[in-house]
Amino acid sequence: MQDEQCLVQKARDGDKEAFAQLYESHVDKIYRYLVLKTGNKIEAEDMTQQVFLKAFQSISSFKWQGTPFTAWLFRIAHNLMVDYMRHKEKRATLPLDEPIAKSDSNPELMAERKLDMEQVISATERLTELQRGVISLRFTSELSIAEVARVMGKSEGAIKALQHSAIAALRKSLLVGETQ
Amino acid sequence: MSRETEFDNILNECLERLLLGGETVEQCLRSYPGEAAELEPLLRTTVRVEKAAAVVPNAVFKARTKYQLLSALDKPEPGRWQSFIFSLKPRWAAVIVAVLIVLVAGGTGVATAGSSMPDSLLYPVKLATEQLQLKLSPTELGRTELYARLADRRVNEIVYMVEKGDIQQIELTAGRLNGLLAGLADKPGVDNASQGVLMAPEPAEGAMEQPTVAAPRAQGVTEDSPPPDSEAGKVRILLEEYALSQTAAISAAINQAPEEVRPVLKQLVTDLESSYTQVIGTLD
Numbered sequence: 001m002q003d004e005q006c007l008v009q010k011a012r013d014g015d016k017e018a019f020a021q022l023y024e025s026h027v028d029k030i031y032r033y034l035v036l037k038t039g040n041k042i043e044a045e046d047m048t049q050q051v052f053l054k055a056f057q058s059i060s061s062f063k064w065q066g067t068p069f070t071a072w073l074f075r076i077a078h079n080l081m082v083d084y085m086r087h088k089e090k091r092a093t094l095p096l097d098e099p100i101a102k103s104d105s106n107p108e109l110m111a112e113r114k115l116d117m118e119q120v121i122s123a124t125e126r127l128t129e130l131q132r133g134v135i136s137l138r139f140t141s142e143l144s145i146a147e148v149a150r151v152m153g154k155s156e157g158a159i160k161a162l163q164h165s166a167i168a169a170l171r172k173s174l175l176v177g178e179t180q
Numbered sequence: 181m182s183r184e185t186e187f188d189n190i191l192n193e194c195l196e197r198l199l200l201g202g203e204t205v206e207q208c209l210r211s212y213p214g215e216a217a218e219l220e221p222l223l224r225t226t227v228r229v230e231k232a233a234a235v236v237p238n239a240v241f242k243a244r245t246k247y248q249l250l251s252a253l254d255k256p257e258p259g260r261w262q263s264f265i266f267s268l269k270p271r272w273a274a275v276i277v278a279v280l281i282v283l284v285a286g287g288t289g290v291a292t293a294g295s296s297m298p299d300s301l302l303y304p305v306k307l308a309t310e311q312l313q314l315k316l317s318p319t320e321l322g323r324t325e326l327y328a329r330l331a332d333r334r335v336n337e338i339v340y341m342v343e344k345g346d347i348q349q350i351e352l353t354a355g356r357l358n359g360l361l362a363g364l365a366d367k368p369g370v371d372n373a374s375q376g377v378l379m380a381p382e383p384a385e386g387a388m389e390q391p392t393v394a395a396p397r398a399q400g401v402t403e404d405s406p407p408p409d410s411e412a413g414k415v416r417i418l419l420e421e422y423a424l425s426q427t428a429a430i431s432a433a434i435n436q437a438p439e440e441v442r443p444v445l446k447q448l449v450t451d452l453e454s455s456y457t458q459v460i461g462t463l464d
Contacts, residue, residue, distance in 0.1 A: 014253070016250050016253055019249065019250060019253060020246060020250060023245075023246055023249060024246070027237060027242055027245070027246075028236055028237060031235070031236075031237040032233060032234075032235055032236075035233075035235055036233055042297075042340075044237075045237065045238075045241050045245075048237065048245070049245050049248075049249075052245065052249055053249065053252075056249060056252075056253065116228070116231070116232040117232045117233065117235065119232070120228070120229050120232040120233060135229065138195075139199070139226060139229050139230045139233060140229075140230070140233040140234075140235075142199065142200075144196075145192060157185065157188070160185075160188040160189065160191070160192050161184070161185075161188050163188070163191070163192065163195070164184075164187070164188050164191055164222070167191075167222045167225050167226055168222065170225055170229065171221055171222065171225040174225065174228070
């Protein structure tokens with residue numbers, strides 16, 4: 001696998017294969033982040049397309065000065081989400097009919113995971129916007145604390161504190177959801 | 181360092197070990213026995229969230245988006261990007277039009293119809309909005325482009341209904357797509373538009389032996405093609421892209437579709453190819 005920095009440079013030079021590899025490397029994580037943030041598969045697909053379109057349109061402006069490509073990509077997704085949340089009057093959540101986890105073909109297990117995903121999405125909706133951002137970036141997209149801090153424009157200490165409060169709030173919400 | 185900050189750091193270290201290092205909750209707790217009682221519920225919640233959120237995007241969606249992005253890279257001039265953005269977000273385009281209708285009619289329910297799918301209560305509003313769009317389209321070229329864009333919506337809807345395994349809606353939407361293709365190939369007027377958008381014709385009949393996944397005839401610019409920077413040239417390029425991406429999407433959906441509707445989808449691939457070939461031919 002080619003070094004990401006090399007891929008980005010090739011993509012900047014218009015190499016389609018490099019674009020394709022960058023897309024393949026990141027599309028799952030970006031989609032996962034957006035699914036959890038929007039709670040809506042269709043919206044997440046639309047926004048995933050927009051993230052990559054914006055990224056590829058402006059890749060010539062990307063510089064490696066301490067910012068990994070992943071963090072830059074998530075920054076675009078984060079900004080789109082901020083815009084989305086600002087303009088969305090009501091979050092009409094479509095059922096997540098395909099939160100199919102990787103490599104599971106057991107229907108019962110898939111059904112359980114679907115239920116669990118819906119519970120998690122429902123629980124994250126009760127978090128603050130910042131808490132939800134940290135949860136999405138950290139645990140569905142697997143970014144490091146430093147990367148999350150870059151994406152959200154906050155200090156690492158602030159992200160750690162948000163992470164703590166977000167998990168605690170999430171746990172509370174999940175417990176409430178289970179008892180209802 | 182405050183107690184809170186110290187705990188935040190411990191929690192973060194445990195999360196790193198758990199999520200990236202492959203350690204178990206128990207291993208982490210053994211490292212911090214004094215904080216174990218507070219740490220344990222947080223770590224178990226995190227494990228649950230991470231497991232539940234292990235979703236992957238649909239393979240058809242991924243392939244289709246990749247194709248569209250790479251196609252757009254071939255023609256990166258500003259006008260093409262704008263056109264591409266529009267083609268990527270058909271649902272939003274409908275919402276914009278729907279909002280205009282709301283402003284004119286004072287209604288409130290239309291605005292959310294743009295993103296509705298065939299099994300949604302708002303879907304008829306979406307179809308009515310599309311009919312209005314077609315009627316308002318001032319030029320034949322613009323109407324041709326609009327037909328292709330609406331066909332793209334129907335393709336997206338079919339892929340969505342295939343994922344849901346809804347045979348009836350797949351057949352109905354395939355019928356609507358056929359109506360649009362007929363309008364597209366005829367260089368249509370409003371009458372065809374009505375048929376294509378509002379009616380739900382009978383499901384396509386007959387089965388092809390194999391889906392033809394090859395691109396339509398019109399690949400690249402021939403000697404007779406309109407100049408790429410002319411309006412007709414731009415529409416031609418757009419139609420070529422739609423032809424490829426729509427046939428690819430339906431072809432990819434065939435394998436996931438219930439057995440009963442596969443012949444319908446195979447026939448659609450053929451119809452898509454012939455319709456686009458015909459309309460692109462008229463632009464040369």
